[in-house]
Amino acid sequence: MPSLGSIRRSFAPWNDAAAKPYIAFENVTKKFGDFTAVDKLSLAIYEREFFALLGASGCGKSTLLRMLAGFEEPSAGRILLDGQDLAGIPPYRRPVNMMFQSYALFPHMTVEQNIAFGLKQDRMPKAEIAERVASMLKLVRLGEFARRKPHQLSGGQRQRVALARSLAKRPKVLLLDEPLGALDKKLREETQFELMDLQHELGLTFIVVTHDQEEAMTMADRIAIMDKGEVMQVATPADIYEAPATRFVADFVGTVNLFEGKVADMSGDAGRILGADGFGLRVDNLAGAKNGARAWFAVRPEKIAISAVKPADEGLNAIEGEVWDIAYLGDMTIYHVRLEDGRIVRTSSVNSRRASDEQLTWHDRAWISFRPDAGIVLTR
Amino acid sequence: MTPASSPTSENRALRRLSSLVAGRLVIAIPYAWLLVLFLVPFFIVFKISLSETAIAMPPYSPAFSFIHGIAGLWAEVKKLGFDNYVWLTQDNLYLFSYLSSVKIAAISTLLTLVFGYPIAYGIARAPSTLRATLLMMVILPFWTSFLIRVYAWIGILKPEGLLNQLLLWLHVIHEPLIILNTSKAVYIGIVYSYLPFMVLPLYSTLEKMDHTLIEAAEDLGCTPVSAFWKITFRLSLPGIVAGCLLVFIPAVGEFVIPDLLGGSHTLMIGKTLWNEFFENRDWPVASAVAIILLLILVVPIVYFQQAQARAEEAGR
Structure with a gap:
């Protein structure tokens, strides 16, 4: 039996031209008075996908989720679920369920009653309800808390009740609004993996809204980066990180160093980006750029090496500067290096050996260096 | 720093004692208030209820005094009896007054709930900038004398009053409606006067309620109407109980409204009581x-307190 990881790796319906999107937003706009929360947005999500909407608060990601759940109607555009237009269908008739950020557990009902609530609305036979509730309780490991009221549970337990309640009706799509926002860091990390396993086990489509990029990167098959009601990029976590489409995405996900300049000396895909100070960065992935055009070379901190002496390899981009700040995080160290023109370049190096050998320290002269293919050329 | 400092520990003990005393003192004030202004009058009334009427000042006997010493006092105590309570069971008037009071109070409580719930719900759902103003409008009538407001209803409800004039002018009716001096006027008066007592506790429970609970219920398949009953209404029960008791308890003993609006046909215990005191001058009865x-x-009051304690428990 193939491992979970290998199945995940082979799951990529978005690359398959024949695959039909399960959920489609088509030119969806949502306005609240003068404020445009979602602006002519189109998005395709596939069956069994774990999809994350990532963005800062107020970017419209929650509005998107609420439109799918039926709590808001789009001002313009269509939302399709399995080919069916959802317009005018009230929340209680949509085959989607939502896990609320506040969990929204019914305080006057026990854990059991909360989980059974949706099933009762469907007039499911009593025996079947009991069976389903028991299996849900088992799934989220809350069997012994069945008779407790929500206020007698811890935050993590409440989160699992909310999850069980939203899964109990076996929805086609589960919407999760900041599902782990109220948990502490350790519990959050554990729960991320639980959610992934659960989603795979049940074969459901999950759409999660989060502002936590680490959460999105860990769990999602694909991430949509949103800003001001628009989707900036939709891609797998690796592509979002390694091949961001714009400076906004590059800057939003992780940390990035941007070297601004004009494209020069192009030969094939290789060439230079000339900075204002006349310094030319050697880059070899200029595809699509034009000589003389403005461009940014985006390099992640971990792809920049730092050394006390100039590296011998002439093929590297090497710039001299001064160690400005050091943050020792245990597993790695982050250096801020100040270049001649005052720009700060961030690098991070993994501490694969114990800190014993000579170290760079504050105000040391240092060389930062990276390969011509270490970053990506951005024109937007 | 000082080792084995017994003076400081003594100080600490003293301070603890004084804070204990202070704590007791603080709760002693409301207890003293209740003792002097509720328990003592209650025993005086109870004692009078065990006496006989007399043409005297005060109009009952025995009136306790120490003129004849302890023995004389004891002789008077022995004269007390439950004859008046027996009398209450022999004249149907009292039974009917009680039953009619409870009935009128119960119906008007229900009506107050029916009118008060939408008002409280509306205020709780209103934009937060408007809420304070709306609440103010509910409380505003309290700034005028209760008596004057009830009198005003006479002007509205009487056969040639404002309401009838309006309805006649609109050609809704062709003859004036007889509302004043009927139980309808009493219901109108009680619902009007006690509405804020219903709206305020209802508002405070509805306002606290998380609207996402309704969304969650709808998300799980509830229509808006069923979500209202299963979530909003169910969660506002403590407010409903509080509001109903705050209306029911004073309404049972209400005197001014039935006296001014209800005419002679409306039987309420408050009126009967007044008649016994001031018309018959029969203080003991x-x-x-x-x-x-x-x-x-006492029954609904005790229930009310238990319900409140439960609500507090659940809220924790």
Whole structure:
């Protein structure tokens, strides 16, 4: 039996031209008075996908989720679920369920009653309800808390009740609004993996809204980066990180160093980006750029090496500067290096050996260096 | 820093003692208040209810005094009896007054709930900038004398009053409606006067309620109407109980409204009580009526307090 990881790796319906999107937003706009929360947005999500909407608060990601759940109607555009237009269908008739950020557990009902609530609305036979509730309780490991009221549970337990309640009706799509926002860091990390396993086990489509990029990167098959009601990029976590489409995405996900300049000396895909100070960065992935055009070379901190002496390899981009700040995080160290023109370049190096050998320290002269293919050329 | 400092530990003990005393003192004030202004009058009334009427000042006997010493006092105590309570069971008037009071109070409580719930719900759902103003409008009538407001209703409800004039002018009716001096006027008066007592506790429970609970219920398949009953209404029960008791308890003993609006046909215990005191000058029977009224009301009052304690427990 193939491992979970290998199945995940082979799951990529978005690359398959024949695959039909399960959920489609088509030119969806949502306005609240003068404020445009979602602006002519189109998005395709596939069956069994774990999809994350990532963005800062107020970017419209929650509005998107609420439109799918039926709590808001789009001002313009269509939302399709399995080919069916959802317009005018009230929340209680949509085959989607939502896990609320506040969990929204019914305080006057026990854990059991909360989980059974949706099933009762469907007039499911009593025996079947009991069976389903028991299996849900088992799934989220809350069997012994069945008779407790929500206020007698811890935050993590409440989160699992909310999850069980939203899964109990076996929805086609589960919407999760900041599902782990109220948990502490350790519990959050554990729960991320639980959610992934659960989603795979049940074969459901999950759409999660989060502002936590680490959460999105860990769990999602694909991430949509949103800003001001628009989707900036939709891609797998690796592509979002390694091949961001714009400076906004590059800057939003992780940390990035941007070297601004004009494209020069192009030969094939290789060439230079000339900075204002006349310094030319050697880059070899200029595809699509034009000589003389403005461009940014985006390099992640971990792809920049730092050394006390100039590296011998002439093929590297090497710039001299001064160690400005050091943050020792245990597993790695982050250096801020100040270049001649005052720009700060961030690098991070993994501490694969114990800190014993000579170290760079504050105000040391240092060389930062990276390969011509270490970053990506951005024109937007 | 000083080793084995017994003076400081003594100080600490003293401070603890004084804070204990201070704590007791603080709760002693409300207890003293209740003792002097509720318990003592209650025993005086109870004692009068065990006496006989007399043409005297005060109009009952025995009136305790120490003129004849302890022995004389004891002789007077022995004269007390439950004759007045027996009398209450022999004249149907009292039974009917009690039943009619409870009935009128119960119906008007229900009506107050029916009118008050939408008002409270509306205020709780209103934009937060408007809420304070709307609440103010609910409380505003309290700034005018209760008596004057009830009098005003006479002007509205009487056959040639404002309401009838309006309806006649609109050709809704062709003859004036007889509302004043009927039980309808009493219901209108009680619902009007006690509405804020219903709206305020309802508002405070509805306002606290998380709207996402409704969304969650709808998300799980509830229509908006069923979500209202299963979530909003169910969660506002403590407010409903509080509001109903705040209306029911004073409404049972209400005197001014039935007297001014209800005419002579409306039987309520408050009026009967007043008649016994001031028309018949039969203080002992009037006191017995008051004591029984109190006993009738103790049941809902105790229930109310338990319900409140439960609500506090659940809220924690």
